[in-house]
Every structure is written in structure tokens, then in C-alpha cells.
Amino acid sequence: MDWYSVRLETRAPAGAEVAIDEDAADKLMNQLEGYSGIVSTGCVTWSATISVRAPDAARAVSQGARIIEKMAGNVGLPAWPQVRAEAVRQDVLHQEVEQPTLPELVSAPEAAEILGVSSQRLHELARAGREFPAPVYELKTGRLWLRYAIVAFAACWDRKPGRPEKAALLRERVASALTDCGITATDALVRLTADRTVVLEIPERGGVPARISVGKIIDSLSCAGLGIKPGGSSSAEDLEKYLANGHPAVVFENAG
Amino acid sequence: MELIDNQGWVYKLPSGGGYPRLYPPDKTQGQIRVPKTGHTRGHAFDNWLAEIRRKGGHWPPGRR
Numbered sequence: 001m002d003w004y005s006v007r008l009e010t011r012a013p014a015g016a017e018v019a020i021d022e023d024a025a026d027k028l029m030n031q032l033e034g035y036s037g038i039v040s041t042g043c044v045t046w047s048a049t050i051s052v053r054a055p056d057a058a059r060a061v062s063q064g065a066r067i068i069e070k071m072a073g074n075v076g077l078p079a080w081p082q083v084r085a086e087a088v089r090q091d092v093l094h095q096e097v098e099q100p101t102l103p104e105l106v107s108a109p110e111a112a113e114i115l116g117v118s119s120q121r122l123h124e125l126a127r128a129g130r131e132f133p134a135p136v137y138e139l140k141t142g143r144l145w146l147r148y149a150i151v152a153f154a155a156c157w158d159r160k161p162g163r164p165e166k167a168a169l170l171r172e173r174v175a176s177a178l179t180d181c182g183i184t185a186t187d188a189l190v191r192l193t194a195d196r197t198v199v200l201e202i203p204e205r206g207g208v209p210a211r212i213s214v215g216k217i218i219d220s221l222s223c224a225g226l227g228i229k230p231g232g233s234s235s236a237e238d239l240e241k242y243l244a245n246g247h248p249a250v251v252f253e254n255a256g
Numbered sequence: 257m258e259l260i261d262n263q264g265w266v267y268k269l270p271s272g273g274g275y276p277r278l279y280p281p282d283k284t285q286g287q288i289r290v291p292k293t294g295h296t297r298g299h300a301f302d303n304w305l306a307e308i309r310r311k312g313g314h315w316p317p318g319r320r
Contacts, residue, residue: 005303026274029289036299038307039275042286049307051299090299097305101314 001053003090006064009047010080018044020077027075035067046077051090060087104147105136111150115157123179124172131157140182167196170226174198174251177224178217187213190251198251199231202243214240227254263314278308285311 012018020041028048029039035050048068054060065085073079088096106114112122125132126143133149171192178188189201200221202214218240221228228239231248243249264281267290275289288307291300305315 003299005299005306007303007306022270023274025289026270029275029291033292036291036303038289038291038300038303040286040288040307040311042284045286047307049303051303090302093306094302097302097309097315100316101309 001055003051004054004057004060004064004087005049005051005090005093006060006068006087007047007049007084008065008068008082009084010045010078011083012044012078012080016078016080020046024076028072028077031071031075032068045083046072046080047084048072054087057087057089061085103136105144106147106150107144108142110147111145114147114150115154120173120176123176127172127175127179167192167198170251170253171198173224174200174221174226177220177226181216181220181223183213183217183220188217199248200228200243200251201248202246214244217243221251222254225254227252265313280308280311280313282312 022041025039025041025046029037031037032039032048032050035052038049040047048071050064050067052060052064052067054063064087065082069079108122109119112119115122115125117125126135131153133145133153135143135145137144171190175190178184178190187202189203191199191201193199200217202217218228228243228249228251230239230242231250239249266279267276268279269276275291277287277289279287288304288311291304309315
């Protein structure tokens with residue numbers, strides 16, 4: 001025989017007059033005190049949880065429900081349909097209520113600390129890695145990851161020795177600079193071409209040039225020490241218009 | 257108490273006597289009676305915590 005926590009939940013049938021007698025609910029709470037009882041009431045529902053000793057969960061549910069029904073009837077609570085009846089062994093319930101309901105989350109700097117890398121490197125990993133966990137939240141203040149997901153990634157992350165090639169680093173630097181200014185992949189695409197050139201393109205949105213964000217993009221790159229010029233042998237007097245019309249531009253590191 | 261200070265729950269003692277009640281911020285979740293033995297660990301406390309969590313209360317409290 002073990003102790004079981006048994007919960008019975010009732011709900012008013014559709015169309016029923018729904019007025020719980022709170023005094024009756026208090027009386028039920030009183031009656032169930034010897035069973036470690038808890039009573040809850042709502043607009044269209046009342047429920048009670050008690051603890052009983054039983055050989056198994058199935059019999060605990062049956063026994064507990066009978067006790068609650070009888071006591072509820074004694075105090076005048078409505079005999080509404082039972083919509084839920086469940087039992088959990090008391091020690092199992094105790095373990096469950098000890099576990100946090102909210103998952104542990106980490107911000108980018110905290111995730112970087114767990115991985116032993118810089119924040120910039122974290123953004124590179126997050127952008128490049130198919131295996132890197134996706135954030136569970138993307139807020140205006142930044143991204144949040146599940147701590148255990150970052151820890152799990154750290155455990156099996158195959159850190160490659162040596163510095164990544166210069167072009168890949170530049171690409172990540174561009175992407176990082178844009179992200180830090182709130183510019184997402186839908187605003188600007190950054191890619192590495194076969195000849196290891198970093199190219200930026202502004203995708204069109206329904207045929208409307210994205211002029212509004214182009215200036216911000218150019219400014220963001222400039223702040224990060226990066227320049228931008230038309231791709232191939234093109235030239236453009238108005239770089240913003242050139243980009244806004246969807247033409248690819250090459251990103252380079254400013255000298256000095 | 258964490259629920260009341262930080263999660264928007266309300267604790268009320270009914271004017272006509274009876275068990276104190278905890279009201280979650282989500283009004284659709286109804287109210288939970290506070291057991292007389294609710295502040296000591298035991299079956300009643302765990303039953304009560306389980307009900308609080310069911311109605312949206314976060315326990316134990318999150319990281320500060």
C-alpha cells in the first residue's frame with residue numbers, strides 16, 4: 001500500500017445554472033482536511049485533491065473519487081459531471097513539484113560563457129551551425145536558449161583547431177554586424193560565393209524595393225569597419241538605389 | 257510570498273470567515289483554498305503546490 005494524491009475535477013453541464021456555493025466549498029475543504037484535502041472552485045467547475053492509501057493508482061482513483069463525491073454531496077456542492085480523475089503516487093508528486101515549471105534559459109553572453117567563446121563567435125555558430133540549437137525565444141532584447149540545449153551542444157561540439165579562413169570570418173563578421181543592429185536575414189542576405197567573395201543582397205518584397213532598410217544596412221556595416229561596392233564590373237552612382245533594386249554588392253574590410 | 261509578490265497572485269481572507277484563498281492572475285482559473293497545514297511540508301502541501309502549478313503558478317521560483 002502506498003499514498004496516492006487523487007484529484008477529481010467536475011464541470012457544469014452546458015446550460016446549467018452555475019453558481020458555486022463558496023460556503024459549501026469551505027465545508028468540503030473542512031471535511032477533507034483529514035485527507036490532506038485541497039479544494040478549488042471556478043466559474044463552471046469545482047475540484048478536490050485528497051491523499052489516500054491504496055495498492056495502486058487505479059484503485060486510488062476509485063477510492064479517492066468515492067470519498068470526494070460523498071463528501072461533496074454531504075455539503076451540497078453540485079453533482080456536476082466528472083471531467084478528470086487522476087492519481088499519482090505521493091512520492092512521485094513530491095518529485096514533480098520540486099522541479100521548476102519554467103525552463104532555465106540563457107542569453108547570448110551566458111551561452112557564450114558556457115561554450116567558452118566570445119559573443120561574436122556564438123553568433124557565428126548560431127548562424128552557421130545546423131547542429132546548433134535554435135533559440136526558444138527571439139525578443140527585441142536578444143535571443144534566449146534552453147540552458148540544457150547549449151550544454152548538450154557543448155558536450156558534443158567538434159571544435160576545429162586553427163583559425164577559420166579569412167573569407168568565412170568576413171562573412172560571419174558581416175552577418176554579426178547586421179544582427180547586432182536588428183537586421184535579419186529577411187532584410188539582407190549574406191553569402192560567400194565560390195570565389196570566396198562576401199556578397200550582400202537585399203531581397204525584394206512583393207516587387208517593392210526595400211529602400212527603407214538599405215541606409216541602415218550600409219551604416220551598420222560602416223560602423224563595423226566594412227565597406228560595400230557594386231558587384232562584378234558594375235558601377236553605381238547611387239549605391240542605396242543599386243542595392244534596393246536587388247543588385248548584389250561586395251562587402252570588404254575597410255583599410256585602416 | 258513569491259507567487260503574490262512576483263507572479264500576480266492575490267491572497268484573500270473571506271470577510272465572513274472560511275479558508276483563505278489564492279487567486280491566480282488568470283481569472284479563468286478560479287481560486288484555490290489555502291490549507292491550514294499548507295505551510296509545512298507534507299501531503300497537503302504537495303497537493304496544494306500541484307494545484308497552484310496546474311493553475312499557472314510557477315514553483316519553484318525562477319532564477320534571479
